[in-house]
Structure formats: structure tokens, C-alpha cells
Amino acid sequence: MTTPGEQRGPRHALRIIVVWAVLTVISVPLVVLVLGPHLPPGRFSAEAGSQTDANTVLTAMLVPIVLLILVFFGYVLLTFRQRGATITDGPPIRGHATVQTTWLVATTAIVLGLAVWGSYTLVQSARGAGGGQGPSPADLPSGHENALPIQVIGQQWDWTFRYPTLGDFETSQLALPVDRLVAFHVTSLDITHSFWAYRLGVKADAVPGVDNIAYVTARKTGSFTIRCAELCGLWHGHMFKTGYVLPSSDFNNWVAQQRAAEAGNQKYLPPYSRAYYPLPLHRAG
Numbered sequence: 103m104t105t106p107g108e109q110r111g112p113r114h115a116l117r118i119i120v121v122w123a124v125l126t127v128i129s130v131p132l133v134v135l136v137l138g139p140h141l142p143p144g145r146f147s148a149e150a151g152s153q154t155d156a157n158t159v160l161t162a163m164l165v166p167i168v169l170l171i172l173v174f175f176g177y178v179l180l181t182f183r184q185r186g187a188t189i190t191d192g193p194p195i196r197g198h199a200t201v202q203t204t205w206l207v208a209t210t211a212i213v214l215g216l217a218v219w220g221s222y223t224l225v226q227s228a229r230g231a232g233g234g235q236g237p238s239p240a241d242l243p244s245g246h247e248n249a250l251p252i253q254v255i256g257q258q259w260d261w262t263f264r265y266p267t268l269g270d271f272e273t274s275q276l277a278l279p280v281d282r283l284v285a286f287h288v289t290s291l292d293i294t295h296s297f298w299a300y301r302l303g304v305k306a307d308a309v310p311g312v313d314n315i316a317y318v319t320a321r322k323t324g325s326f327t328i329r330c331a332e333l334c335g336l337w338h339g340h341m342f343k344t345g346y347v348l349p350s351s352d353f354n355n356w357v358a359q360q361r362a363a364e365a366g367n368q369k370y371l372p373p374y375s376r377a378y379y380p381l382p383l384h385r386a387g
Contacts, residue, residue: 114177114181117177118173118177122166122169122170122173125173126165126169129169130166133158133161133162133165134158134162137161138154138158138162139154142154142157142300143302143303144301145321146301146302146303146321146324146326147301147302147303147304147319147320147321147322148318148319148321149302149303149318150301150302151303151321153303156223163212163216235314235315235316236312236314236315237312237313237314237377239315239317242317243283245283246283248283249283249284249285249317250267250278250279250283250284250285251266251267251287252264252265252276252278252284252285252286253265253286253287253289253376254286254297254306254308255289255291255308255378256288256289256290256291256297256308256330256334257292257295258292258293258334258335258337259330259334259335259338259340260341261276261297261330261341261343262274263275264374265357265360268357268361269361270371271365271368272364272367272371273360274343275345276328276343276345277345277346277347277348277356278318278345278348278353279347279349279353280320280321280322280349280350280353281319281320281321282319282320283317284317284318284319284320285316285317286304286316286317286318287313287315287376288308288313288315288316289308289309289311289314289376289377289378290308291310291378291380292310293310293334293380294307294332294334295307295330295332295341296330296332297316297328297330298329298331299328299345300326300327300329301324301327302320302345303318304316308332310377310378310379311379312377313376313377320347322347323349324346325346325347326346326347327342327345328342328343328344329341329342330342
């Protein structure tokens, strides 16, 4: 004589949910607390920190979904595999309204939740994303009126940097002060480039005739790599530099040194403009 429990058979769904829940409770805190601090791009700037937080949230949300898939398929392979020499087909699969409804509701909630959260972080991008927002950012960070403007000028195949409020000098080096809001005005003299300062969390296209603004506040002193992230010709791969974040006193000394070193070239600089256009080509002869 069989018991009601034996008649129903094992509660496979409950087993899967329990195993998945236990693994999720263990894994998500490990991702947030252990893996999260090591996710890119780090916390060299406020903007990079915001991107690291976003990557941590997305990774933590991904873990339960991946675990559910792995636990489900692992359980199915171990529990329902065919035993014996004869392989027979199982009963036909028919619709299960509860599973279908749960899947539809859960996936819809995840997509809509990510859409709302992503839209919110996009609106906050001038404060946290470090991406170029065009010449007129829709959302400006607090204190943007006092941001230090630094113009980033791309051309084949080099970067130059102009400091319009600090003597209007232009130099091949990039330095910025720590703990001060900086407004990068990114543009180009010839074709499209992309200014990518990975550790700062800044990536903005450099387009001729466009003033592409990106805000950043460096939180630590040190160096960061600058690269071009837009294929721009033969020597694209060599279009990189090293930038520096300096204490305020060191930055002021650096500015004085650069102004003195570039004084002889000052007269050759065109008038400062927030955007430049490629020079027309004239046929020789």
C-alpha cells in the first residue's frame, strides 16, 4: 500500500527552488562584498565609482538567474536521465499555466526594473557616468559653474590639451587637480576620435565641430592611461598618453611650468574655440 506522498512522487520543483535559494543566499553577498570591489573601472574618480556600483548591481542581479538555469539543468540531468539499456521517450510535455505565468511575470519585472533603473542612472550621467553629453548636457553636476575647463583636442594621431582659464596654454600633457570638478571639452581637428580615460571612467567622442562635454572628479592622485577608442587610421593603436592627477599645490606648479615652457608657442595658437573644423585641403600647383 502506498502513501499519498509516494503516489504524488518527489516534489521536484520544491527541491530545485530550495537548492537555488540556498546557493543564491550564499553567492549574492560574495559577489557584492568580494567580487564587487574588484570590478572595473575602479574608484579612481567619482564617475568611475558610479560605474563600478552599476557593474556590481548588474552582476548581483545576474547571479540568481544563472544559478537558476544551472540548478535546473543539473537537477534534470541527474534526476531524469534514462537508466538501463533501453531508451524510451517520456510522456509528452503539455502546457503548465503556473510556470508560464511565473516566467512571464518574472522576466517582465526584471526588464522593466532594469529599464527604470537604467533610465534613472542615465539621467544622472552628468554626475556619475563620465560620458560625453554633447555641448549642452541635460543634467549638470552640482557646482558645474566652477568646474575647471580642460579642452581635449584629438587629431591624427595625438592628443593635445588646452587650459583656457589658466593662461590659455596648450600642451601635450594632461594633468588635473584632485578633488576638483573638471569639465572635459572634447573635440577634434580632423576626423572622429574617442577620448577614453579608463581609470577616470570617462569616454567621450571627439568629433570635428562638436564640443562634447564630460564631467569628472578625481578622488585619488596618480596616473591614468588615455587612449583613442575610435578606429581613426593607420596609427590609431599608438594614440595614447599618460595623464596625472596631482595635489592642488603640485598642479599649480605644473601649470606655471607649462605656461613658461609653452610661452614661445602661444603666438601660433589659433583663438580659443569650443569646437574646430578640419582645415580645407588645397591642391598643390
